[in-house]
Each structure stands twice: as structure tokens, then as C-alpha cells.
Amino acid sequence: MVRGTIFSGIPVTLITGFLGSGKTTLLGRLLRHPGMNRAAVVINEYGEVPLDHELVAASSEQMTLLSNGCLCCTLRTDLQETLRELFVKRRAGEVIDFDRVFVETTGLADPVPVLHTLQTDGLLGAQYRLNGVVTLVDAVNGMDQLDTQPEAVKQAAVADRVVVSKTDIAGEDAARKLIDRVRAMNSFAEVKMAVDGDVDPAWLAAIAPSRATASEDELDRWLPRVIDAVSAMTARPHDAGIESFCLWFDKPFTWPRLNAALQTLTALRGPDLLRVKGIVHVEGEAAPIVIQGAQHVFHPPIPLAGGGRTDPRSRIVFIVRNIPRTSIESLFNAVGAL
């Protein structure tokens, strides 16, 4: 892996969720929130998010500046091009100095290719960074969708934040069951229930560490120190064989060993490696390294700044499909022993 040099870029948060899960409602609420000044929102399905006339401060064919300072932009071409053009316009001062971007994916989309876009495009990489994936799951229809729609399962599996919507209609019991099912797949996502898309934008905005000097609290928020016992407690079999777990390592890695383990894993089981997030210690590095990947694509590992970091252990969260935890543990142990 080529080592990244800096944390950079405007945080991009993906908002995903199956058709009818409430993305439009959530976006409609977000766009009106006073805390969304200096946010840019890229919406996918033109015209779906209704904007009141009095909310619009200025408008052009594909962009609308709202009176709260939020920039709403319609995705017409591909996401890379839209993000690049947005930044060019920001740099030239032709649009507001937006400081974060929310991207709505289509309901049927697999979010992983969108993650890849942000992780592999060198030019975008200097300007944007992935903040996280927010997935909406509908408490009324979510169970059925998880049973029948593989995209819905994948959307929930890769999430950093899960918003369970329509809980007022479905009732608390149904919502709780759905939450248990999501947690069984992905015990590292924070889950909240929401009615009519009423979610604090701050909860969606600060997911990944934003700077090399990120505090332990910020790191823990991105990579919670939860014990992955939740899945063990649930009787239900994992959805499509998906499960999540965290591996802890007491000894620092060496770069060759870390690379060898991750390369072997991606080469042999890339498609089933839905998401990998880690904070790892590497010999010779003054501070831990942040690693991120989805399927076969890894973001260049980025060093944190030193000072005040007390936990000498490394931890890597895996969200995988049909890969037993023990297999990954054995791989790391074997590589570590060589």
C-alpha cells in the first residue's frame, strides 16, 4: 500500500437506503436545518426532494442555494465529475465555501462502488475524504427488504450510521427487532430511530476522524470499542452470511506484514470484504495509522499525529460475508509468525 501523507479533504457522507426507506424525507429535513449552512448536498433523483420557493436563495439549472446557506446540487453525470466540478467552483469562489458534502445514492445502489470512487480517484482524494455511510432502514418494510433484496443487506452492512425510519408507523417492537437484525450484521454502526427524517445533522457530519490530531474520543466514535457479543446473542442467522467483528493486536505490525495480510485477504476474498476499518500500530511509526477499505480497494493508510495516545494495541473491524472470523485471525497470526 502506498502510504498517504495527510488527512485532507472535505468530508463526504453517503446517504443510502432502499427505495422508500425515507431518504427523501431525511434530505428534505436536512436541507432545512439551520445546522446545514455550508453543506453541499448532491441529490440523485432530480426533483424528488421538494424545495419550497421561500427556501431558495438562488438557483441555476443544477444548483440551488438555500436561504440557510446549504447548497443543493443535482447529480446528472457521474459522481466523480460532479464532485470535481463542485470543488473547482468552490475554489474559484463561484459557490459557497461548503465544508461537507452529503451524497444521496439511488435506492437500488450498491454503496461500495461509490466508496471506491472516493478512495481511488487521486484528484478527488486531495479534495474530499470519506466521512462515512449513513443507511436508512424502513421499520415497516425493512425486514422484507433484508429478506429479499441483497442491496438492502449490503447497504446496512457497510453503514457507519443507521437511521431506522417510520418507527411511528411500525411501532417500537418492530423497530427493535429490525435494529437487532441490523446489529447482528453490523455491530459497529451507531443506530438511531427517527420519525419524519428528524436527525441532527451533527450526528451525521462527524463520523470519521477529520485530522491527524484526532482525539481518542473521535477515533472511538469512528471505530467503537464495542465487544462484538451482540451478534452472538441473537438467535437469528446472519443475513446473507454477513457479520462484523473486531480483531485486536497487542504487538505492532511491520509494514510488510500488514501489507501481506491485507493483500492476501483482498486477493482471495475481496468481494466478501464489505468494509474494513482499522487503527493500527506499525513499527517505526511514531503514531498509529488509519486504514480503510471496501472489497478489493484500500485507501492509502494515513498516519495520525503522535502525542497522548495511550492504547498500544491495534484494532481492525471487519464486516464480511461468509468469512469466518477464525480464518482472518489465523491469516494474521500466520503472517505475524513468519
Add this chain to the structure above:
Amino acid sequence: MISTLAGPGARADQALSFNMRLLAHHELAGFGGIGEGMAMQQAKDGRRILWMAHEAAPKNFTAVDVTDPRAPKMVVQTDLPHAKVRSNSLDIVGDTMIVAYQTKNVGMKPAGFDIFDISTPESPRLITHFDASGPHSRGVHAVWFVDGEYVHMASGAPDHEPTHPNDDQFYRIVDVRNRSKPAEAGRWWLPGTKKGDSAPPPKRLDPKFDIGFRAHNTNVFPERSDRAYIGYIDGGAVILDISDKAHPKLVANWRYSPPFNGFCHTVLPLFSKNLLIVSDECVKDDGVDWPKMVWVVDARVESNLVPIATCPTPPHSTFAHRGGRFGAHNLHENLPVPTSWRSDDIVIGTWFNAGVRAYDVSNPWQPQEVAYYVPAAPAMAPTGAVQLNDVYVDDRRIVYTVDRHIGGLYVLEMTF
């Protein structure tokens, strides 16, 4: 294609920022015009004092306590003896400060540099003055003092008559080990620029861009104490062998004007990468001398310097006619002193009305802009826009940048 909405870029009164955050702004008691001398002292009592040389009279230099970068406090501000002299440049080692003096016309005084004892920052004590005045000298434009022993500078001299009046300042080395008796150790000028030289005078640039064949920044680093890296204005980038200080020898001279419009300002070596970062200075308002850039130069063979990239320039359409100068100028120079940030990956420079900008040169073939901050036009800005002139980054990654005319000091945090 995303069409245009009127944004802050159309307006010089709004800040633009990316990966840099303003922590504090200090107007320096109304004398907010700073030149290109910025240095940080770690005082014996633990305070961090940022010293700045003013761009023009009436003020000489100003010191600000930046121990808490969010709450800068002015410590001292001094006056020049008259209005036809400017300090512009200073450097600090320990409690010794060197301050340059350049007069408006030749033959005037004080033209040279002062040595101050700043152990009590509130009351700088003059130790001595080094006189560089003369019938053909305006004195010293820029000083480099990082080892506590030698001042390297762009200066005229009493005994030096240039072939062209614009070529009056050349490279001089002054031994200041005895603080009260500074003595010249060596000098070098571009052959042909001194009367009596056997070489013919250099061919001048188009009169529109003719600034002169003279030294500007004269940098020497401990990694290569036998080399001086010099921006020689219209003469391009110069590397000298100074292993014998009394007899500097030319190693390399990269000339790129014409076709470009002159004014090579800083030559910053990135030793671990065998690169030079070379910055121009924009000296004309309204984009007249555009492009003025930050170059990446391959220095693997130091006698054959090859430019391989330029750092992305700020958008011309936004800034060229925004007011004042638009183009490259000073770089943070990786000063080999404890209070200076040093990086061979990130290059930070000022761009006058396009603010301060940071570049990631870890891939030297394709430098990326990773941060910028363009302050809103300061109150009563004569050009209607900010004119960021110089930048210093401390070992805490705090960025200090100054306006050339009136805006004073901006303290920024790099958030990447």
C-alpha cells in the same frame, strides 16, 4: 456542467478557505503592512514571540506573543529613523535578531543591517549596525541567519558599482560570530553585473518586466552548508558552492525568463527528495506579469536543474482582476531552527490576493493543492483585496501569514 451561482469568489470581502482555519487576526495597532521578514523566538521565559519586519516606514518591526495562537498579544513595535528606509526582512537565532535596512535611493543611510539582543522582547537592545551603504548601494533587502554565525544576504556594498542600476544587490556573507564586529566573509555577483567585469552584462528582460539581475533570498542549510540557494530575480535560480566562503563559485543557474516574466524569489531545497521548490514574485497589479508560479525542479544533478512541475495556480479568473497583485511570492523556508516547521512533503506559500496555499509535493510530478486561506479584504485595503506577503509555520503547525499593506497578522491552523 454545473452552472454558476454568485459565490464569495466574486467578492473580495469574504474569506475563502480549505483545510485551513483562522484562529486569530491581529491588526498590529493599525500598522498592518508587513514585509517578508518573519521569525519566531522561543524566549527564555517560555513565551513564543513572532517578530515581523514592516514592509514600509514608519514602523521598523513588531513583535507579537503567540504562545496562545488564539490570543496574540503585541509585545513591542518600533519606528524607523526616517521615511525613506524600510526593514522588510529579519531573522533570529536564540536571542539575536538581524534586521535588514534598505533605503529608497542609493547613497542614503541606514543601509545595511542591525544586530539586536532580544533577550528581553519588550526592549530590544541594539548591539551594532553593519553598514552596507555607498554611492551605488541601497543596502540590504533580505537576510538569512539560521546558524548564529553568518548572515547571508542580498545587499549592495560601498565598493560595488553595478553595470545597471537595477542590479545593485548581490550575495554577501557576513561573519557575525563577534556580535559587535561583523565582518564580510565573501560575496558573489552574476558575472557582467559589476562595472569592470570581463563578462558582458546580461541581456535585460522586456522593459515591462525588467526588475534586475540581483539576489533576493539567499538560503543556506546545515544539510549542505557548502551550498547557497539563491533566487536571483531576473537571473533565475542560482546554486553556489560556498565551501570557501571567501570565494563562492557558481554550480548551477536555471534561467527561465524569458519566456517567463522574471523575478525568481526563493530557491528552497527539499534535500530528502533532491528537489528544489522555486517561487517567483508577482510585482505588478492586475495580473500584468502573470504567470508567477511555484516550480518543482529536479536537482538530482545539481549542475543540470530540470523543472518537472508547477504547483496548481489559483484560478486566474477569480483573482487576476480582484485588486492588487496576484501570483506567487514567499514560501515557508523550512528554517533549520527549533521553532520552525520542516516538511519535505508540504510546501506553503503566499499568493498576494489569492491568499496562502499549501501543496503536497510527495508526488513531485503532480503536486496537489491541499489547503488554502484567502482572508477577506482588510478594512481600508488600498487595492480592495488582501495581499498576503509572507508566511511562517511554527513547529506546532500553526501558520502565520501577513498582509503587505494593512491587514496585519493572520494566525491559521492547518486542519489536514
